[in-house]
Amino acid sequence: MIKTKDTASSKLFIGIDVHKRSWKIHTATDLFNGSSITTPPNAFALQKYIDKHYKGYQIHCCYESGCCGFSHHRLFESFGWNSLVVNPADVHRPAKAQFQKTDKIDARLLCKELKDGRLKGIHVPDVEREQLRCLFRRRNDLAKEQRKIKTQVKMQLLYLGIEIPKALDRPHWSHKFRNWLKDLSFDYKTMDYCFQTRLEAYDFVDKQVQSVSVKLRAYCRKHYKKDYYLLRSVPGVGPIVACGIICELGDLRRFKSFKQLASYVGLIPSVHQSGGHLRTAGLTPRANQLMRSYWVEATWQALRFDPVMQVYYRSHQGKDLKRILVKVARKLLSRIHAIIKTETPYQIGVIK
Structure with missing residues (x-):
């Protein structure tokens, strides 16, 4: 008789609702649903619990970004766990969860979404x-x-x-x-x-x-000498705005496309479609609010010094002023993304 051996390790999924005073966690394996417990607000206390009850499991855990930052995420990864920090808006909540919100329910929802593979972690800077x-x-x-x-x-x-x-x-x-x-x-x-x-x-x-x-x-x-002076070559990008891009957005090369970068900054429309009716409601509220405000200021400065931006602005005259400004801001953002990816300083020119 041929003897078989199970080589696939069991998986444990952990949803963590983090707070200053305590953590509410919910566990589930790839075969069955686990339980909800309360632990001290400490990654090592959670590790001790997991080692005692789920030794040998492959650990997948997640928690929502917020006041606790990324320090716990880094500790989880140092334990050899697969960890995600997620945007709270990305966690699917059933209708009844909007009227019944507790730490236990939040942890359970995180665990369920993680187990089903529907969560995508946000970027964690070093x-x-x-x-x-x-x-x-x-x-x-x-x-x-x-x-x-x-x-x-x-x-x-x-x-x-x-x-x-x-x-x-x-x-x-x-x-x-x-x-x-x-x-x-x-x-x-x-x-x-x-x-x-x-x-x-x-x-x-x-x-x-x-x-x-x-x-x-x-x-x-x-x-960040190379990126700093590449950014400073763009009209409208002063020393503080250049520092803000480096600090808040990190390395722009990490964005796979310009659309991804524009979405992160918040220079995309908020749209709603029902049937054949498409309605836009201004810019999306999901954005890096701080950098979006800096970007608007940089756009006004670019219009003062860059003839290309001035021509582009005038080509849309007659439309709503705010919409035109957003278009110019997107164009400025696309150019900055291009000069960082190609590592070529910006050259001021005039459109013929």
């Missing part, structure tokens, strides 16, 4: 690129705080009935305007101190923005 992205986002947070303080200062002047000289009233605060603000005096010392603290807060944040910007540009020029 540690160096992830921490560089944190620095870029820190600069963006500081810039938002700076704009907030500037608005508060101007509203304070409006409240007190103090008119700003027209020559100094600009979005960018010049040294003359800042000196004019510091020379202001009020009837009572209480208001002097109040206004002084606002200006001190602005000076502190302004120095932080400049310091972080210098560090960011210096790091990108040193470690």
Whole structure:
């Protein structure tokens, strides 16, 4: 009699609903459905449980991207597990799951989708690129705080009935305007101190923005020199936008097509079709919101300096202004994608 031996290893699928205080996990093998348990929020605690109850299984696990980042994913992979970090919007939810949402149900849905092979993981940057992205986002947070303080200062002047000289009233605060603000005096010392603290807060944040910007540009020029200067060759792409592309989008060569890159940035329409009626509803809400806003600013600058973009913009005049701007932004994005893939600096030319 011929003896047979099973060489296929059993598979274990784990859906993890991660939180700060605890994890809710649901397990299932390739043959049967498992159970739901609660574990400490620790990858090693989960590994200990799996080694005890499912030793010898081939592990496949997933969790939704969010506040916990990618550190757990990297630990799971170091255990030899197959790990995915998924976009929460990619997890199929039945109608009743929209009205009954618990951590246990979320973990079960993740496990079921993973077992059925319907989940696709998002791009996970390496540690160096992830921490560089944190620095870029820190600069963006500081810039938002700076704009907030500037608005508060101007509203304070409006409240007190103090008119700003027209020559100094600009979005960018010049040294003359800042000196004019510091020379202001009020009837009572209480208001002097109040206004002084606002200006001190602005000076502190302004120095932080400049310091972080210098560090960011210096790091990108040193470690991503080729891509940085390729991006800077494009009209409209300044130092901060170039750093943002490197930090947020990573290596543009990883995108297999321009459509994939445009989808990631969010420069594609949101469409709805029913029968023969096709309706568009602006840009898709699924996007890298930070980079999309930077891209719009870069597009306006490109229209100022690039004759090719100006000709393309004028060829669509008469249409909705926002739609034209999106078209120009997509064209700018496609050119940046091309120069990175071909590693050829951008050449400004005129369409004949």
